[in-house]
Amino acid sequence: MPRTRVYEAITERLEILDLEGSVDQALMPRIDDERVLAMYRDMVRMRAFDDKALKLQRQGRMGTWPPIRGQEAVQVGVGHAMTEADWLIPAFREHGVMLLKGVPGHLIYAFWSGDERGSCFPEGVRCFPVAVPVGSQWQHGAGVGLSLKLRGEAAAAVVFGGDGSTSEGDFHEALNCAGVFQVPTVFVIQNNQWAISIPLHRQTASATLAQKAHAYGIPGLQVDGNDVFAVWSAASEALERARSGGGPTLIEAVTYRIGDHTTADDASRYRSDEEVATWRARDPVVRLRRYLEARSQWDDGREAELAEQIHAWVDEQVQAFEAMPPQSPEDLFTHMYGETPPHLKEQMAALLEEVRG
Numbered sequence: 001m002p003r004t005r006v007y008e009a010i011t012e013r014l015e016i017l018d019l020e021g022s023v024d025q026a027l028m029p030r031i032d033d034e035r036v037l038a039m040y041r042d043m044v045r046m047r048a049f050d051d052k053a054l055k056l057q058r059q060g061r062m063g064t065w066p067p068i069r070g071q072e073a074v075q076v077g078v079g080h081a082m083t084e085a086d087w088l089i090p091a092f093r094e095h096g097v098m099l100l101k102g103v104p105g106h107l108i109y110a111f112w113s114g115d116e117r118g119s120c121f122p123e124g125v126r127c128f129p130v131a132v133p134v135g136s137q138w139q140h141g142a143g144v145g146l147s148l149k150l151r152g153e154a155a156a157a158v159v160f161g162g163d164g165s166t167s168e169g170d171f172h173e174a175l176n177c178a179g180v181f182q183v184p185t186v187f188v189i190q191n192n193q194w195a196i197s198i199p200l201h202r203q204t205a206s207a208t209l210a211q212k213a214h215a216y217g218i219p220g221l222q223v224d225g226n227d228v229f230a231v232w233s234a235a236s237e238a239l240e241r242a243r244s245g246g247g248p249t250l251i252e253a254v255t256y257r258i259g260d261h262t263t264a265d266d267a268s269r270y271r272s273d274e275e276v277a278t279w280r281a282r283d284p285v286v287r288l289r290r291y292l293e294a295r296s297q298w299d300d301g302r303e304a305e306l307a308e309q310i311h312a313w314v315d316e317q318v319q320a321f322e323a324m325p326p327q328s329p330e331d332l333f334t335h336m337y338g339e340t341p342p343h344l345k346e347q348m349a350a351l352l353e354e355v356r357g
Contacts, residue, residue, distance in 0.1 A: 007214075009211070009214040011207075011208050011210050011211040011214070011220055011221070011222060012221055012222070013208075013210075013221075013222040013223065013224070014027070014221060014222070014223045014224070014230045014233065014234055015027075015223070015224040015227055015230055016028055016029075016224075016227055016229040016230045016233065017224075017227040017228070017229045017230065017287055017288070017291060018287075019281065019282060019287060020290060021287060021288070021289070021290025021291035021292075021293070021294050022291075022294070023229065023291065027230075027233075028229065029229065029232065029233040029236070031229070031232065033297065035080065036288075036291075036292065036297075037292070037297065037298075038080070039076050039077075039080055039228050039232070039288065040285075040288050040289065040292060040298070041306060041310075042076050042079070042080075042096075042099075042100060043072040043073065043076050043228070043284065043285050043288065044285060044306060044307075044310060045099070045310050045313070046068065046072045046075065046076070046095075046096035046099065047068075047069060047072060047285060048307075048310045048311065048314050049095070049096075049099065049105055049108075049314055049317070050067055050068050050069055050095070050096070051069075052314045052317075052318065053065045053067075053109065053112065054067060054259075054263065056109070056318070057112075057263045058263070061113075061322070062109060062112055062113045063112050063113050063114050064112065064262050064263050064264050065112050065262060065263045066092055066093045066261065066262045067093075067257070067258075067259035067260065067262075067263075068093055068094075068095065068096055069257075069258040069259050070192070070226070070255060070256045070257060070258035070259075070279065070280075070283065070284070071093070071096075071190055071192060071225065071255045071256075071257065071284075072096055072284050072285060073225060073226050073227060073228040073231055073255070073284035073285075073287075073288070074188070074190050074225045074231055074253040074255055075094060075096035075097040075100070076096065076097075076100070076228055076231075076232075077228045077229075077230070077231025077232040077234075077235055077253075078097055078158060078160075078186075078188055078231060078232075078235045079096070079097040079100030079101065080100070080232055081232055081235035081236040081239050082100075082101070082156075082158060082235075082239065083155070083239075084102075084124075084126065085126070085153065085154065085155035086126065086155050086156045086157070086158060086239065087126045087127070087128070087144050087148070087155065087156070087157045087158070088101045088126065088127040088128065088158055088160075089127075089128045089131070089137050089140050089141040089144060089157060089158065089159040089160070090127070090128065090130055090131065090137065090159075090160050091130070091131050091134075091137050091160050091161050091162060091165065092130050092131065092132050093160075093162065093190065093257075094130075094160045095108045097160070098127055101125060101126065101127045102121075102122065102124075102125040102127070103121050103125060103127055104121075104122070104317070104320070105313075105314070105317035105320075105321075106316075106317045106318070106319075106320035106321040106324070107119075107120070107121065107321075109317060109318065109321040110321050110324060111129075111130060113321070115324065115327050115331075116327060116331040116332065116335050117324070117327055117331065119335070120335075128140060128144075134162075134164060134165050134168060135161065135165040135167075135168030135169075135170035135171055136170055137159055137160070137161060137165075138159060138161055138165065138168075138170045138171045138173075138174035138175075138187065139170050139173060139174045139177075140159065141157050141158070141159025141174060141178075141185050141187060142157075142159075142174040142175075142177045142178045142183055142185055142248075144157035144159075144185070145157040145178060145183030145184050145185030145242070145248065146177075146181055146183045148183075148184055149181070149182075149183050149184055154243050154244075155184070155243060156184040156185065156186060156239050156242035156243050157183075157184065157185040157186070157242075158185075158186045158188060158235075158239070159174075159185060159186070159187055159188065160188045160189075160190060161187075161188070161189055161190070162189070162190050162191070162192060162195065163189060163190070163191040163192065163193065163194075163195060163200055163203060163209060164194075164195020164196070164198065164203060165189075165195075166189060166203070166204065166209055166212065167195070167203050167204070172212075172216075174187070175187065175212070175213065175215075175216040175218065175248075175250065176216050178216070178218065178247070178248040179216035179217040179218045179247070179248065182245075182246075182247035182248070183247065183248055184242035184243060184245070184247070184248070185242065185248045186235065186238045186239055186242055186248065186249050186251065187248065187249070187250045187251065188235070188251050188253060189209050189210075189250070189251065189252045189253065190225065190253055190255060191209055191225065191252050191253060191254050191255065192255050192256050192257035193256055193257070194257060194261070194267075194270075194271070196261045196265065197261075197265075197267075197269070197270040208222050208252060209222075209252040210222040210250060210251070210252035212250065213249075213250035218247060218248045218249060218250060219238075219241075219248075219249045219250070220249070220250040220251075220252070221234055221238075221249070221250070221251055221252070222251075222252045222253075222254060223251060223252070223253050223254070224253075224254060225253030225254045225255030225284075226254075226255055226256075226282045226283070226284040226287060227284070227287070228284060228288055231251075231253055234251050235251065237249075238251060255284075256279035256282070258276065258279065258280065289303075329348075329351055329352055329355050330348060330352070332348075332351070333345075333347065333348040334348075
């Protein structure tokens with residue numbers, strides 16, 4: 001019997017800003033100069049915050065740390081497209097966009113030092129705690145979107161995950177749920193090419209991760225994740241669609257993790273120097289600075305002034321983090337459930353007895 005075509009789909013890729021700082025004017029979104037300057041400042045701030053955390057960890061002043069160097073454009077582009085009403089559901093490499101959503105930097109440092117108070121954000125900050133279990137946050141993102149829809153709020157949920165997390169069942173269940181119920185959730189994959197030591201081609205046989213959206217009946221788009229304009233444009237469109245009742249979107253931001261997976265990893269054991277050098281040449285911060293310099297909106301003097309301001313701000317975050325009084329041993333238990341179950345009460349009592357003698 002003859003076969004008929006029942007479905008056909010195209011997955012598009014968006015690129016606007018090239019390596020030399022030039023833009024495709026036909027694709028360039030309407031974005032004012034002050035916004036662009038703010039994006040650049042935030043990218044530099046994220047990098048300085050990240051670099052300081054690495055130093056603190058190496059000095060034994062903090063626990064493990066997942067660096068974001070190379071992925072700043074994804075987080076700035078999405079963060080600048082969000083509003084205060086939108087919810088952020090991070091994985092564990094999203095401290096840049098968490099800063100943009102209003103999470104204090106010293107609390108982020110505290111979390112990665114093992115302090116439960118690092119997840120206790122100020123009132124009104126619409127951000128979930130860090131999700132370390134790989135892939136679990138995808139379902140949270142779909143759930144928050146459904147909650148916003150049921151409440152009739154003109155807001156969206158934005159959930160982040162890495163390329164490796166798309167191999168988890170949680171990812172597929174979340175997208176299926178989001179498509180069926182048309183929830184206002186934007187799913188952002190930070191495709192940094194490596195799930196710890198497993199390369200992308202060992203994760204999936206698909207040509208892209210964005211095309212996985214077609215299986216669930218939702219829009220999917222791939223963007224150059226080192227191009228802040230492409231990310232901002234895609235995220236702005238997806239968020240506007242979500243807030244207006246148009247349902248979810250999947251965005252695959254193709255980027256690269258320049259550093260190790262975490263400070264407990266040694267990426268040189270599985271990545272070549274040539275590969276890392278290739279991606280260093282695509283540095284998102286350098287790319288945006290070239291754009292600004294070409295338009296006479298940035299120079300070495302402004303860079304030095306910004307560096308001084310950010311250095312002072314990072315020092316303030318470190319001082320606030322290290323000035324926090326020791327956390328109570330009860331914090332290991334009391335934030336797990338609304339009402340602590342009996343077996344955890346027993347464990348807490350045993351710990352307190354040992355700690356306090």
